[in-house]
Amino acid sequence: MGCCKKWDGIESDYVAKNEDDAWDYAGEIPGFHEEYIRQAEEMLEIARKAVNE
Structure with missing residues (x-):
């Protein structure tokens, strides 16, 4: 088993390239x-x- 990152509660090896x-x-x-x-x-x-208070 590889090391996974937690991404918003979901384990994934996904790494975003940009926003x-x-x-x-x-x-x-x-x-x-x-x-x-x-x-x-x-x-x-x-x-x-x-702001209005």
């Missing part, structure tokens, strides 16, 4: 993009509330 390559690879994980977008929207809403 686009990493995003494409993440797209192979079911629901990854949707969850990423949901979390980003949630953080943006928290930041907006903090």
